[in-house]
Amino acid sequence: MRVLIPGIAGGIARKLALRLKTAGHDVAGVDIRPWENAREAGIEVFRGDVRKRVAEDVFRRWKPEAVVHMATVTAFTVPGAERGRINLDGTKAVFDHCAAHGVKQVLFVGRHTFYGAAPDSPLYHSEDEPPRALEAIPELADLVAADLYAAMALWRLPEMTTAVLRLPYTLGAPGTGTLASFLKGRRVPLVLGYDPLFHVLQEEDVVTALQLALEKKVRGIFNVAGPSPIPLSVIVRETGRMGIPLPSQVLSLLLGRAGFPRLSVGALDHLRYPIVVDNRRFLEATGFEFQHSVADMLRIYRESAPVPTSAGWL
Amino acid sequence: MGSVWPKVGLAPNAHAVESGGPRRGMLGCRAVALSDGLDARVDRLELPFNEYGVDPYGISRKHVRDALRLFGLIYRYYFRVRCHGIHHIPQRGRGMLVGNHSGGVAVDGAMVLTSTMLEMDPPRLAQGMVERFLHKFPVSSLWASRTGQFTGLPEHARRLLEDDRLLMIFPEGARGTAKLFPDRYSLVDFGTGFIRLALQTRSPIIPFAFLGGGSAIPTVFNAYTLGKLLGVPYVPLTPYLLPLPLPVQLEIHYGEPLVFQGTGDEDDHVIEGYVAKVKERIAGLIELGRAGRQDRGLARKLLP
Numbered sequence: 079m080r081v082l083i084p085g086i087a088g089g090i091a092r093k094l095a096l097r098l099k100t101a102g103h104d105v106a107g108v109d110i111r112p113w114e115n116a117r118e119a120g121i122e123v124f125r126g127d128v129r130k131r132v133a134e135d136v137f138r139r140w141k142p143e144a145v146v147h148m149a150t151v152t153a154f155t156v157p158g159a160e161r162g163r164i165n166l167d168g169t170k171a172v173f174d175h176c177a178a179h180g181v182k183q184v185l186f187v188g189r190h191t192f193y194g195a196a197p198d199s200p201l202y203h204s205e206d207e208p209p210r211a212l213e214a215i216p217e218l219a220d221l222v223a224a225d226l227y228a229a230m231a232l233w234r235l236p237e238m239t240t241a242v243l244r245l246p247y248t249l250g251a252p253g254t255g256t257l258a259s260f261l262k263g264r265r266v267p268l269v270l271g272y273d274p275l276f277h278v279l280q281e282e283d284v285v286t287a288l289q290l291a292l293e294k295k296v297r298g299i300f301n302v303a304g305p306s307p308i309p310l311s312v313i314v315r316e317t318g319r320m321g322i323p324l325p326s327q328v329l330s331l332l333l334g335r336a337g338f339p340r341l342s343v344g345a346l347d348h349l350r351y352p353i354v355v356d357n358r359r360f361l362e363a364t365g366f367e368f369q370h371s372v373a374d375m376l377r378i379y380r381e382s383a384p385v386p387t388s389a390g391w392l
Numbered sequence: 393m394g395s396v397w398p399k400v401g402l403a404p405n406a407h408a409v410e411s412g413g414p415r416r417g418m419l420g421c422r423a424v425a426l427s428d429g430l431d432a433r434v435d436r437l438e439l440p441f442n443e444y445g446v447d448p449y450g451i452s453r454k455h456v457r458d459a460l461r462l463f464g465l466i467y468r469y470y471f472r473v474r475c476h477g478i479h480h481i482p483q484r485g486r487g488m489l490v491g492n493h494s495g496g497v498a499v500d501g502a503m504v505l506t507s508t509m510l511e512m513d514p515p516r517l518a519q520g521m522v523e524r525f526l527h528k529f530p531v532s533s534l535w536a537s538r539t540g541q542f543t544g545l546p547e548h549a550r551r552l553l554e555d556d557r558l559l560m561i562f563p564e565g566a567r568g569t570a571k572l573f574p575d576r577y578s579l580v581d582f583g584t585g586f587i588r589l590a591l592q593t594r595s596p597i598i599p600f601a602f603l604g605g606g607s608a609i610p611t612v613f614n615a616y617t618l619g620k621l622l623g624v625p626y627v628p629l630t631p632y633l634l635p636l637p638l639p640v641q642l643e644i645h646y647g648e649p650l651v652f653q654g655t656g657d658e659d660d661h662v663i664e665g666y667v668a669k670v671k672e673r674i675a676g677l678i679e680l681g682r683a684g685r686q687d688r689g690l691a692r693k694l695l696p
Binding site: 197198200201202204269270271272273275305306307308309312316325326350351352371372373 | 442443444446447448449450452524527528529530531533534537538542543545547548551
């Protein structure tokens with residue numbers, strides 16, 4: 079299968095590309111970021127923005143049969159309006175090119191934060207639930223919009239096999255996602271009086287899940303998860319970090335200062351309330367089995383990202 | 393492994409037991425020897441705890457243990473809870489404990505939860521469907537989550553029952569805890585959702601009556617405006633102002649399970665008929681308990 083991966087220079091996308099290549103697929107990608115060693119692995123990377131002409135040329139010339147859209151970003155990596163443009167306009171461009179150039183299958187790689195963190199929402203979110211609590215966390219609005227836009231392809235482009243996958247937080251060695259960034263310091267801020275459950279999946283297991291979704295040609299919306307969720311305090315402790323519980327009012331004042339991440343006050347809800355997903359539909363469709371237990375994941379992260387000895391307060 | 397109880401003798405409320413079998417009394421409650429350590433009972437919970445002592449719902453063995461140490465003391469020595477008919481609760485498999493609210497704050501829920509942990513063999517964790525506000529606030533959110541007490545949503549109830557858990561439901565809702573002292577033995581309107589859930593999941597309903605909560609917290613007035621300011625439905629006020637529970641002896645009477653046949657899609661009048669049956673059974677258990685309390689003169693006896 080000829081698989082094109084927009085956003086191929088990201089951490090998980092590279093691993094997926096290599097895994098697919100090893101499995102015998104032809105793999106190429108589009109990204110504005112470089113991946114110097116890709117060619118050595120037999121993977122072609124086209125430098126450019128998915129929203130620009132260069133991306134359409136790739137679709138036209140390289141003629142992918144399947145696309146795994148991973149060119150979305152979070153507030154941790156790209157702030158402001160540009161993030162919205164990348165996520166929403168980029169997703170629209172990818173689906174437009176897929177429709178125009180006869181792509182048979184598309185995987186949209188979304189996030190489980192789609193469901194939002196709220197005190198009165200169900201603990202386990204099924205795929206049928208709407209996004210909640212967006213008013214509290216405007217940084218998530220464009221990712222949610224991209225997810226919903228991708229899901230529209232299920233009826234808008236019925237000749238194409240579309241799957242929207244909602245992935246949980248990921249860790250690797252040490253990994254590149256939101257959680258890995260959150261845990262990078264010696265001390266990790268927590269909200270006093272709360273300890274939400276976190277769903278975490280090892281990056282290698284994420285790659286397995288994506289490969290399965292591609293090869294099984296699943297269609298629909300799927301939550302992807304591995305081991306049962308665990309409290310954030312366990313993650314912090316088992317990765318060798320020190321949790322610093324602060325009252326939410328204090329923490330909201332410190333956001334963006336003294337080494338704390340720059341987030342909206344609403345984002346603290348993700349440190350208060352759980353976002354846990356029901357993955358039964360995905361398991362049934364693909365037979366996915368995770369390989370890394372929570373203990374494995376946290377040990378691997380701890381060993382690959384030892385606690386910084388001195389780097390400011392955090 | 394430490395036990396908070398003395399190593400000999402029976403619990404102060406062991407009078408509720410010991411005649412119909414080696415460990416079961418005429419009223420159907422087990423006598424739990426004080427040496428039966430709380431920690432050991434938590435360890436015997438048949439929940440799928442992982443290597444960190446956390447189950448898939450986030451229930452933490454450590455938090456349940458800590459909560460039971462506190463509630464166990466209150467159950468045994470402060471309220472001296474008398475528990476009847478615990479054998480009606482299935483030892484395994486799904487079930488819904490459905491009872492009346494008694495008392496301005498959730499003393500009833502905490503003591504029912506403690507009864508299934510202390511009086512059942514093997515112990516079971518009753519998982520309450522709690523008011524939404526509980527998960528909004530710091531500390532209460534954490535402890536409710538770690539002990540399996542989730543917001544009363546149909547999604548939670550259905551999933552827990554499908555996982556063969558034991559649910560605790562008070563169909564009167566917040567209106568039930570708002571009962572004033574003169575109405576403490578009355579029942580307000582029941583919701584109907586629990587019956588549809590029981591039918592959809594084929595779960596037995598174990599009715600129970602909780603007595604004494606209205607005397608322990610004798611509410612004379614509910615301050616709704618103050619409650620709104622604090623983010624809770626209301627604040628119960630007592631003759632001594634604060635809703636602190638008095639050491640009144642409490643009773644829990646579990647009744648025989650009720651099993652209804654159906655799909656959950658029945659017309660409202662059918663469901664309301666089932667609800668009326670459950671309500672009637674709970675009312676009967678309340679009257680049974682009241683008669684017993686009057687016989688023993690307990691209604692007048694406050695401690696210390």
